[in-house]
Amino acid sequence: MSRFSELKHAASGKRRLKDLLLQSDNRFCADCGAPDPKWASANIGVFICLKCCGVHRSLGTHISKVLSVTLDEWSDDEIDSMTEVGGNSSANAIYEAFLPEGVSKPGPDSSHEERMRFIRSKYELQEFLKPSLRITSGKTSSSSLKSSFSTKLFDSFRIPSVSKNSEGMVEFIGLVKVKVKKGTNLAIRDMLSSDPYVVLTLGKQTVQTTVMKSNLNPVWNEELMLSVPQDFGPIKLSVFDHDTFSADDIMGEAEIDIQPLITSAMAFGDPEMFGNMQIGKWLKSHDNALVVDSIINIVDGKVMQEISLKLQNVECGELEVELEWMPLDQ
Numbered sequence: 394m395s396r397f398s399e400l401k402h403a404a405s406g407k408r409r410l411k412d413l414l415l416q417s418d419n420r421f422c423a424d425c426g427a428p429d430p431k432w433a434s435a436n437i438g439v440f441i442c443l444k445c446c447g448v449h450r451s452l453g454t455h456i457s458k459v460l461s462v463t464l465d466e467w468s469d470d471e472i473d474s475m476t477e478v479g480g481n482s483s484a485n486a487i488y489e490a491f492l493p494e495g496v497s498k499p500g501p502d503s504s505h506e507e508r509m510r511f512i513r514s515k516y517e518l519q520e521f522l523k524p525s526l527r528i529t530s531g532k533t534s535s536s537s538l539k540s541s542f543s544t545k546l547f548d549s550f551r552i553p554s555v556s557k558n559s560e561g562m563v564e565f566i567g568l569v570k571v572k573v574k575k576g577t578n579l580a581i582r583d584m585l586s587s588d589p590y591v592v593l594t595l596g597k598q599t600v601q602t603t604v605m606k607s608n609l610n611p612v613w614n615e616e617l618m619l620s621v622p623q624d625f626g627p628i629k630l631s632v633f634d635h636d637t638f639s640a641d642d643i644m645g646e647a648e649i650d651i652q653p654l655i656t657s658a659m660a661f662g663d664p665e666m667f668g669n670m671q672i673g674k675w676l677k678s679h680d681n682a683l684v685v686d687s688i689i690n691i692v693d694g695k696v697m698q699e700i701s702l703k704l705q706n707v708e709c710g711e712l713e714v715e716l717e718w719m720p721l722d723q
């Protein structure tokens with residue numbers, strides 16, 4: 394494609410998106426009804442306001458992949474999937490088809506908690522879908538729910554960005570992409586094995602991997618994204634055994650200190666200016682869960698950290714994760 398037709402093509406994509414946004418049902422947030430939404434969930438196909446966008450983002454990109462209508466670059470596929478859904482009315486006709494009596498939608502001024510409760514029920518738990526479409530187990534950790542949203546998304550994993558002049562929203566300094574690689578020698582919680590999955594929490598955000606059936610040495614290689622607020626603490630990691638008939642059992646936990654990663658990344662600035670090299674270290678000590686010192690490297694212009702964790706408060710089990718730091722103002 395010539396540069397000119399490339400530009401023309403990009404312009405027509407932007408145009409289609411803008412036309413869709415101007416459609417009357419898309420002039421209001423699909424979740425709270427606030428006027429003039431400037432954000433969208435590209436995989437779900439709804440236009441949403443800044444406040445609801447914050448909640449969507451906290452669900453993780455496997456549930457909702459948020460993009461700014463004005464600030465982000467959209468791929469053709471993303472625009473196609475928005476136009477296929479056809480806007481907020483048709484999306485809500487599906488996702489709110491069976492809104493039970495007594496459940497009311499949040500309004501533009503609803504609290505974060507109210508918004509969170511509704512948006513999770515609507516998209517993550519899919520509680521208001523036509524009963525035949527609902528996920529049978531009703532558990533958020535079920536892998537069937539994940540796959541219904543995510544197949545397309547994992548291929549096009551992309552950095553969600555935050556509006557720099559965002560009002561009334563937590564200011565994020567960047568994102569940590571956590572690749573949950575594998576577990577080794579995990580604890581047995583059922584008769585002979587366990588169905589493990591990993592939950593990561595940072596601030597108010599929680600993301601989780603899929604469930605691995607009967608596997609004490611699971612290989613996930615799943616990437617999960619967390620936004621890092623200015624006053625960040627450690628990432629809390631927990632492993633659970635998925636149990637269909639009772640509450641899920643804990644299979645150990647660990648904390649990941651992300652301070653060394655962020656400090657060394659900031660000290661070096663733009664990693665693309667440097668060749669592959671070690672830039673920092675998180676040291677193993679008696680009060681952290683590290684199996685060995687964890688090295689922070691620049692690898693092909695990215696700031697990466699390999700971490701081996703010995704799970705705590707459990708009889709056995711280790712977990713390998715890899716972090717990538719992505720500052721927001723790049």
Ligand SMILES: [Zn+2]
Nearest residue numbers: 422425442445
């Ligand atoms: Zn909203």
